[in-house]
Amino acid sequence: MRKLRFRPCGNFKERYEEELTIFETDFGRLWSWVGVVLLLGVVPFVSGPYMLYVLNNMAIYAIAAIGLNILIGFTGQISLGHGAFFGVGAYAAAILAIKAGFPFWASVLSAGVITAVVGMIFGIPSARLKHLYLAIATLAGQFIIEYVLVH
Numbered sequence: 001m002r003k004l005r006f007r008p009c010g011n012f013k014e015r016y017e018e019e020l021t022i023f024e025t026d027f028g029r030l031w032s033w034v035g036v037v038l039l040l041g042v043v044p045f046v047s048g049p050y051m052l053y054v055l056n057n058m059a060i061y062a063i064a065a066i067g068l069n070i071l072i073g074f075t076g077q078i079s080l081g082h083g084a085f086f087g088v089g090a091y092a093a094a095i096l097a098i099k100a101g102f103p104f105w106a107s108v109l110s111a112g113v114i115t116a117v118v119g120m121i122f123g124i125p126s127a128r129l130k131h132l133y134l135a136i137a138t139l140a141g142q143f144i145i146e147y148v149l150v151h
Contacts, residue, residue, distance in 0.1 A: 060090075077130070081122075081138035084145035089115040091149055118145070 023029045044052060064086050071079050093111035096102040102110065126137040 078135040079138045080135050081140075081142035081145070084142040085115055085119055087149065088118050088145060 023032060043055065047055075064082070067086075068079065068082050071077055071082070089111045092114040093107045096107035096110050097104060100107075122137075122141040126134060126141075129137050
């Protein structure tokens with residue numbers, strides 16, 4: 001094997017598992033946890049209502065984006081109805097909290113269960129579909145759920 005004259009510069013990985021790491025050192029992990037604790041423990045008590053509104057929206061959309069990333073990024077399946085299930089969860093949580101008088105955490109957990117049931121209603125029949133057919137089935141689910149929620 002030929003020896004290099006100069007030391008290569010860059011961030012080279014030897015294994016695929018090393019490529020998947022977000023923080024390469026314990027120092028980076030420590031500061032990320034410190035940031036999470038500060039964000040969740042301090043910011044809600046020292047910021048104004050508008051900042052809390054913005055942070056809540058960021059967290060909500062991040063959850064939706066992570067779910068879509070899991071579906072498209074890891075499995076390669078296209079979902080055009082992802083927003084419908086997102087809406088079912090939000091609608092169920094709002095109805096349970098406002099109309100039924102559930103506490104916040106109980107309404108969020110119950111909305112997750114309701115969304116999982118609705119997802120299974122659409123997911124079980126379309127479990128064997130791939131590519132364009134799955135996209136069409138999820139788009140149909142989007143229209144059906146939207147129609148049910150509006151009417």
